[in-house]
Amino acid sequence: MTRTVKIGAMADIFAAVPHLLGFVPHRSFVLIVVGSDPLQPNRTEMVARVSLEQLAEDPTALAQQLTHRVLDRPVREIIGLAVCPPPPDTDSALPYRTEILALTHAIRQLGFCVNEVGHVPDFIEGARWRSYFDKERTGQLPDPFATPLAAAVVSEGFVTARSRGELASAFIPADPHDRIRLEPYIASALRQSRADQALPNAARDRLTRADVAIAAAANGALPTQDVEIADLIATFSVEPFRSATFSVDSTDLLRGVQGLTTYLWRFAHEPCASHLAAVAGLHAYLLGESVRAGIAANAGTVCLPLLVLLRRIVDAQLPPQELRVVTSEGAAEARAHLTGLTPTSAEPPATADRAGETADHLSPE
Structure with missing residues (x-):
């Protein structure tokens, strides 16, 4: 804090x-x-x-x-x-x-x-x-x-x-019918997201859509249209778009990324769900909420590098401020790579976190 x-x-x-x-x-x-x-x-x-x-x-x-x-x-x-x-x-x-x-x-x-x-x-x-x-x-x-x-x-x-169960309830999958309905939209969006990597204008448009959704999520507004949900799932699931969406500019945007990716996780299939869990968990940790980060890490079932890293970070209880510096630099480089712009380096501002570190050693209460 x-x-x-x-x-x-x-x-x-x-x-x-x-x-x-x-x-x-x-x-x-x-x-x-x-x-x-x-x-x-x-x-x-x-x-x-x-x-x-x-x-x-x-x-x-x-x-x-x-x-x-x-x-x-x-x-x-x-x-x-x-x-x-x-x-x-x-x-x-x-x-x-x-x-x-x-x-x-x-x-x-x-x-x-x-x-x-x-x-x-x-x-x-x-x-x-x-x-x-x-x-x-x-x-x-x-x-x-x-x-x-x-x-x-x-x-x-x-x-x-x-309760801890209330925290974990954020990672309860959406209705199976909704998930099944979204599958073809997500598959199509993933193909387009991979193609957009090589097209600077398309990449900028994709990142702009993500930025708008993150800002809206920070204010409590989450996407409801299938096409938009699928598009955002694809953005957070494909590298380097995923890294480019990492935000440490403000506490509100950190919360926006965390809330948005947690919400999208409910509709995603694997491996997209694990990508989203890793992003949600990392941003929770950057906010100083290591219990939420641990819950997010456990919501991923695929062995992905970022998810493995998140689990190690939570276990070691690394200082969030140090991670904010690395995350800020990585996001700037990824965004510059996609859009063809020169990255700018800036010290990320300190964000509020809970007093001290929290280590929750068991899932059940």
């Missing part, structure tokens, strides 16, 4: 988890890694989530899996949170206590300070959080969707989904 939101109380930190992840986690264990970089003190460096079922794994291996991305970074502390139904009475031991304390010990053995690990039953106003370290330490959550951080998330254009 471009705005800095300060969070102090433990209840506020726990209430921030859905916005840091991008969705409300259920039956999950979440780690919040707080940095100690003197230039950005107390910044959220990473937020990682696993399912509660994974707590049954070897704690040493799980600790390494959760923290390997920050082993070479300055870390001040780590805060953990378990999200699941509460015990039947307040005197009962907290759920997964043995497993969580074993994992906490393993994380400390790696040299990290684990300041607190809490439990919440849900992310609602007044939900009681309890500490795994001190049974007397407890508190109540504010309304997670009425905090300063929630307001900042909305103002930056982010959406916090009510």
Whole structure:
């Protein structure tokens, strides 16, 4: 995010988890890694989530899996949170206590300070959080969707989904009849797109159509005509048109490409669908939404170079700003190659992203 939101109380930190992840986690264990970089003190460096079922794994291996991305970074502390139904009475031991304390010990053995690990039953106003370290330490959550951080998330254009499943629902195929009806249109558009590569005027027209559709998608308008849908699928499926459509000029256009290609994916067959998933995922990652990027990466079923690269980027949690530079240069070169114009190099502007990085290690909640 471009705005800095300060969070102090433990209840506020726990209430921030859905916005840091991008969705409300259920039956999950979440780690919040707080940095100690003197230039950005107390910044959220990473937020990682696993399912509660994974707590049954070897704690040493799980600790390494959760923290390997920050082993070479300055870390001040780590805060953990378990999200699941509460015990039947307040005197009962907290759920997964043995497993969580074993994992906490393993994380400390790696040299990290684990300041607190809490439990919440849900992310609602007044939900009681309890500490795994001190049974007397407890508190109540504010309304997670009425905090300063929630307001900042909305103002930056982010959406916090009510579940991970809600995020994944964007990649549900369209009605089979619509997909079948579009197949001949897409096949014809693919042939034309390949032919347009050698025709600068036709290439410029194709890129202009894509630019118009991206700008419209940024404003919430998506194509409805079969010919237009097929034409855009073909543009994003054929290189170098695909690279030329990559956009880092503004956050709105990043969202436009992400939204448009996610929508087109629903109508496309393979390998076009995997090309579209890769483009959607890359732009989600450039926006700082690595969970959405991971979902998009899993929506592709064909082994394509860009899709493989996206999965590696998500796994390594590379800095989005570095990718924006490479993406900007590649898009300019591809556009110049197609249209016969001289590419211009410019530093891409920083775009808003969620605080820190998010690593979602399991698809189900």
